[in-house]
Amino acid sequence: MKIKLPRIFLIILGIGFLINLLQSYFTPLIFDEAYYWHFASDMAWGYFDHPPLVAVLIKISSFFFDGELGVRFMSCILSTATLFILWCTVDLPRKKEYVIHFFVLAYSMTLLNAYGFFTLPDTPLLFFTALLLYVYKRFIESPDVLWGIIMGVTMAGLMYSKYHAALVIIFILLSNLKLVLNKYAWLSVCIALLCYVPHFIWLYDNDFVTINYHLFDRPNDPYNFTKYTLGFFVNLVAIFGLTFPWIYWGLFKTKANDKFTRALLFLVYGILIFFFLSSFNRRIQTQWIIVINIPLIVIVFRFMMENETAKKWIYRMGLVNIIIILYLRIGLVYEPMSPIYYETHGNKELAEDIKAEVGDMPLVFENSYRGASMFGFYTGNNTFSLNNESYRLNQYSIDNSEATVQHQKILYLSSRSSDADVSFTKNDRRKIYGKYIDNFESFRKLKTILEAPINFNLEQEQTFQLYNPYEFDIDLSKLKFNVAYMTDFKIVKDKLPIKPTLKDPNISTIKAKDTLTYSFKFPKPRKLNDPKYVRIGIMENRINYGINGRNTKVE
Structure with missing residues (x-):
């Protein structure tokens, strides 16, 4: 036609x-x-x-x-x-x-x-x-x-x-x-x-x-x-x-x-x-x-x-x-013509400030896939979003970004001022704080698996599996575990540490592509007496607990 x-x-x-x-x-x-x-x-x-x-x-x-x-x-x-x-x-x-x-x-x-x-x-x-x-x-x-x-x-x-x-x-x-x-x-x-x-x-x-x-x-x-x-x-x-x-x-x-x-x-x-x-x-x-x-x-x-x-x-x-x-x-x-401070404002200038401070050093952002991608674009540095249990999974959870920052000196950027080595200020006066880590190591792709639905009984011994998807072995002494208790709306109300045990106490590493079975008991919740979902998280090298498992429904 x-x-x-x-x-x-x-x-x-x-x-x-x-x-x-x-x-x-x-x-x-x-x-x-x-x-x-x-x-x-x-x-x-x-x-x-x-x-x-x-x-x-x-x-x-x-x-x-x-x-x-x-x-x-x-x-x-x-x-x-x-x-x-x-x-x-x-x-x-x-x-x-x-x-x-x-x-x-x-x-x-x-x-x-x-x-x-x-x-x-x-x-x-x-x-x-x-x-x-x-x-x-x-x-x-x-x-x-x-x-x-x-x-x-x-x-x-x-x-x-x-x-x-x-x-x-x-x-x-x-x-x-x-x-x-x-x-x-x-x-x-x-x-x-x-x-x-x-x-x-x-x-x-x-x-x-x-x-x-x-x-x-x-x-x-x-x-x-x-x-x-x-x-x-x-x-x-x-x-x-x-x-x-x-x-x-x-x-x-x-x-x-x-x-x-x-x-x-x-x-x-x-x-x-x-x-x-x-x-x-x-x-x-x-x-x-x-x-x-x-x-x-x-x-x-x-x-x-x-x-x-x-x-x-x-x-x-x-x-x-x-x-x-x-x-x-x-x-x-x-x-100056904008009636509001919009997200197009200030990021290029902040990226230039960070680049001037660290050069080509990798940047790891706490709970910010937005920050990792934005400053990756404007600085050209390798970036990674380290997501903990207070955030959500995203593309950085499944792609190869983590590998690009492993075992390197990095600048860890977050909104927390404690232990900060440097700070940067956007033109809206919001601050972002940075801490240098000489040998960064994270295992955010480790998986914890609970069979669903799970019986929530404080006296009953439970089990979960730990799966290592990496191509290398991981020292178990670097890992700590916790359990998150959630509402019907999957909102975390309690995050409590657990000390799970292996049947064989002589096992000290989890092999590449291998699975281990842990036993544990649920700790008594502090805020949520009747959790609807639970999830097992992992802390590695004293980094905040991650989102390593699926939200598992409680019977």
């Missing part, structure tokens, strides 16, 4: 692309981007928190540019392509008369602006959602082998972007259940699964660490209406800013007159209902619902062409949104 684009469309699209390029070049990284840059430093078919596509984008960007633009270049490409695809998805001849209205609608959406240049998993998610809707529209019109293959590859792209992509696919399917009888739809499913096999293999090889963390091991808080459910509704306003009344008016007035519109509506309402229900269990982050922006641009743009009131007010309020957003975007670069 030949697509003829209005000249004004190309001009505005090009200006938006150039603005995003400039923004990418001058804006320091945010912490999540630095974390995904760390992903890209060791390419794999999966990562602790997300599928690998965000790392692929950064890797490709690095082939063209250095620095921040070497992280964000592909995001500028994808965000521009997303708007192009959405324009092509609207098959109304009159749309050529409303080019400026289309861009005001799209550019006025707050988070959509951020993902125009930030490199985050949501960036490819938005692109592939737009592409899937376009492909699905063509598939409805002409279901054949070609469109079936294209739709399958597109669904795989979605799933390689972010696991939330499954919701996009499911709600489109639910909008047209007759697809289960369509052989070309099944072809697309088979193609998608085939493309996704490498990630399934990665998950298997890594003990489904991503699934286990997101679904089972992640701590949560007790339900709080203001924080959870009310916060969800605040997010529904925040993603659209001042245009939100007319955006939702356009949604409510749109009827499912055809299969494609039905898919758009199912996608929007499905996402909203799913996360509304989820808000009774956990806090909903704003970016989790951003995918509704894609179908809503199509829905609301069509509505604007039919409703003069909506067109007028979305145009007016959209321009106000854009002015505010541009001001805030300048503030990301130029701190």
Whole structure:
């Protein structure tokens, strides 16, 4: 199909692309981007928190540019392509008369602006959602082998972007259940699964660490209406800013007159209902619902062409949104113009201070994958996040970063001032403290295994297994153990030392790839008399206890 684009469309699209390029070049990284840059430093078919596509984008960007633009270049490409695809998805001849209205609608959406240049998993998610809707529209019109293959590859792209992509696919399917009888739809499913096999293999090889963390091991808080459910509704306003009344008016007035519109509506309402229900269990982050922006641009743009009131007010309020957003975007670069101290501010300067102090010495951050990745990017030093039981597991828990700092003199950075040798101050006056360690040694990959469920009885002797995944033996005298008692929400309330024993007291080391069985008794809790989950942790070389075991349910 030949697509003829209005000249004004190309001009505005090009200006938006150039603005995003400039923004990418001058804006320091945010912490999540630095974390995904760390992903890209060791390419794999999966990562602790997300599928690998965000790392692929950064890797490709690095082939063209250095620095921040070497992280964000592909995001500028994808965000521009997303708007192009959405324009092509609207098959109304009159749309050529409303080019400026289309861009005001799209550019006025707050988070959509951020993902125009930030490199985050949501960036490819938005692109592939737009592409899937376009492909699905063509598939409805002409279901054949070609469109079936294209739709399958597109669904795989979605799933390689972010696991939330499954919701996009499911709600489109639910909008047209007759697809289960369509052989070309099944072809697309088979193609998608085939493309996704490498990630399934990665998950298997890594003990489904991503699934286990997101679904089972992640701590949560007790339900709080203001924080959870009310916060969800605040997010529904925040993603659209001042245009939100007319955006939702356009949604409510749109009827499912055809299969494609039905898919758009199912996608929007499905996402909203799913996360509304989820808000009774956990806090909903704003970016989790951003995918509704894609179908809503199509829905609301069509509505604007039919409703003069909506067109007028979305145009007016959209321009106000854009002015505010541009001001805030300048503030990301130029701190004096920012109304808040944002995470793009101060990190480059702090990294320069640390680099001047330690040179190329490795940096170990206590409980901060954000700090390890950010300062790894800006200093070029080897970095590692040493996670203890007060934090959470992350990519540094499963990759090879620990090996790059072992048995070297390192600077150990934390928020604790005790025993600090040096300190550094950010321009927001927050301090970070450093302690030199001459021969750093950690074993954070050691695993403790409790059989679930476990009978919590203070008098009964229990057992756990200690597994050494390393390629070298470890002296057991360097290790101490504790047990963490947790609530229903996996929040640690008690952390008490234990002295487990081996059947053979003559064993002094654990061999590489070997497993030992310890016996112990649960110590009496101090704060939590009825723990719901327990976990065994390990302290090595007097470093704080780590997260070495799964949260094990108590009978």
